[in-house]
Amino acid sequence: xxxVLIISSLVLSAPLSAQMVSLxxxxxxLFSALAISSSLNHxxxxxxxxxxAGLLVxxxxxxxxxxxxxxxxxxxxxxxxxxxxxxxSLILSFSTNNIMMFYFFxxxxxxxxxxxxxxxxxxxxxxxxxxxxLFYTLFASLPLLIMIINIISSSHITVMYMYACLTSMPxxxxxxTVMLIGAFLVKFPMFFVHQWLPKAHxxxxxxxxMILAGVLLKLGxxxxxxxxxxxxxxxxxxxVLIISxxxxxxLSAVCVSLSDLKVMIAYxxxxxxxxxxxxxxxxxxxxxxxxxIIMIAHGVxxxxxFSFANMMYERSHSRNLVQNKGMLNMLPxxxxxxxxxxxxxxxxxxxxxxxxxxxxxxxxxxxxxxLLMSVGLISFFSAAYSLILxxxxxxxxxxxxxxxxxxxxxxxxxxxxxxIWPIFLMLLSPSLI
Numbered sequence: 001x002x003x004v005l006i007i008s009s010l011v012l013s014a015p016l017s018a019q020m021v022s023l024x025x026x027x028x029x030l031f032s033a034l035a036i037s038s039s040l041n042h043x044x045x046x047x048x049x050x051x052x053a054g055l056l057v058x059x060x061x062x063x064x065x066x067x068x069x070x071x072x073x074x075x076x077x078x079x080x081x082x083x084x085x086x087x088x089s090l091i092l093s094f095s096t097n098n099i100m101m102f103y104f105f106x107x108x109x110x111x112x113x114x115x116x117x118x119x120x121x122x123x124x125x126x127x128x129x130x131x132x133x134l135f136y137t138l139f140a141s142l143p144l145l146i147m148i149i150n151i152i153s154s155s156h157i158t159v160m161y162m163y164a165c166l167t168s169m170p171x172x173x174x175x176x177t178v179m180l181i182g183a184f185l186v187k188f189p190m191f192f193v194h195q196w197l198p199k200a201h202x203x204x205x206x207x208x209x210m211i212l213a214g215v216l217l218k219l220g221x222x223x224x225x226x227x228x229x230x231x232x233x234x235x236x237x238x239x240v241l242i243i244s245x246x247x248x249x250x251l252s253a254v255c256v257s258l259s260d261l262k263v264m265i266a267y268x269x270x271x272x273x274x275x276x277x278x279x280x281x282x283x284x285x286x287x288x289x290x291x292x293i294i295m296i297a298h299g300v301x302x303x304x305x306f307s308f309a310n311m312m313y314e315r316s317h318s319r320n321l322v323q324n325k326g327m328l329n330m331l332p333x334x335x336x337x338x339x340x341x342x343x344x345x346x347x348x349x350x351x352x353x354x355x356x357x358x359x360x361x362x363x364x365x366x367x368x369x370x371l372l373m374s375v376g377l378i379s380f381f382s383a384a385y386s387l388i389l390x391x392x393x394x395x396x397x398x399x400x401x402x403x404x405x406x407x408x409x410x411x412x413x414x415x416x417x418x419x420i421w422p423i424f425l426m427l428l429s430p431s432l433i
């Protein structure tokens with residue numbers, strides 16, 4: 001993992017101009033956070049395994065790319081400070097070995113993204129969107145806090161793996177299971193509690209959308225991977241799996257009818273989260289491995305799609321698919337990279353996403369035959385809306401307002417390639433994660 005971090009820091013902090021020297025500060029600060037985490041590991045407060053290591057690399061990668069994407073943002077120093085605070089909270093969330101520390105950083109990560117949306121959002125609706133996000137996640141996390149306090153009071157165990165705390169508890173009932181996993185399902189989010197995510201994505205600046213889709217949603221998957229195997233066979237988990245899969249199928253069909261770039265990408269994230277929820281609650285190693293692979297692959301892919309959506313918005317000043325058509329004639333390099341991201345979004349050939357989806361689909365079909373229909377819906381409509389997303393923006397004749405579009409800058413090319421090559425190279429060498 002350290003080799004990946006060192007190489008990425010050298011590549012992404014290489015200055016493209018004299019103004020970009022400040023980007024070199026971020027790798028130093030993130031390495032410092034990792035060093036602190038490593039020192040706390042000797043005290044029993046931190047822990048690293050294959051799950052947390054992959055997510056830590058993704059935090060580092062997406063953070064550098066979102067800084068590049070927001071390099072011309074107003075009040076840049078304040079925005080970058082919030083990015084740093086958010087990244088540090090995510091690093092500590094994914095590496096902590098203390099159940100109370102995990103809950104603290106799990107909730108603390110909400111504050112920086114709330115301030116990013118409300119401070120750098122595009123429209124006046126950003127206040128409503130940020131409040132939606134705040135109250136959805138806070139109310140869902142209160143039952144989790146109650147359960148954590150109950151665990152600590154009954155077992156007197158805090159500085160250990162979360163699963164070590166839970167194994168000392170008696171068999172959980174339905175209400176206790178819901179209290180434990182509810183906060184993570186909202187953080188994903190799961191179908192029925194997903195309304196806050198499209199609102200937050202639409203109003204957030206490009207950096208906020210990148211870190212939200214790329215890393216923050218994965219906190220829910222990380223929590224479920226730690227907790228769901230310990231709950232054992234449960235009717236609640238079975239219902240969660242069924243609802244998430246059928247909800248993902250319905251939302252994938254909804255995506256086909258959408259015309260807003262960011263809204264379509266946001267809803268496609270909810271569809272991918274449905275697959276991850278199903279893998280985490282399937283109580284099988286294939287499901288857990290598939291969920292972990294999709295978390296990593298989707299984190300990179302969705303971050304790239306939001307960054308490219310912003311590049312098109314900066315040129316056409318519209319998120320409408322029709323207003324952005326004909327990009328292939330104007331920006332062929334961007335069109336090629338956009339195509340590769342769209343292919344990765346539906347798990348196309350030679351992508352890391354495909355490996356995770358194959359593992360999950362085989363696992364789900366072996367669990368329940370009726371799930372085959374929901375799996376088919378998600379697979380078909382995911383390919384449909386991804387291809388519609390590409391064809392609607394790249395094919396056809398450009399409108400008159402886009403004839404003066406500027407070519408891609410070196411910064412934008414670096415952002416695009418840094419999102420694309422991990423998706424394909426990780427399939428060749430999964431040991432990178």
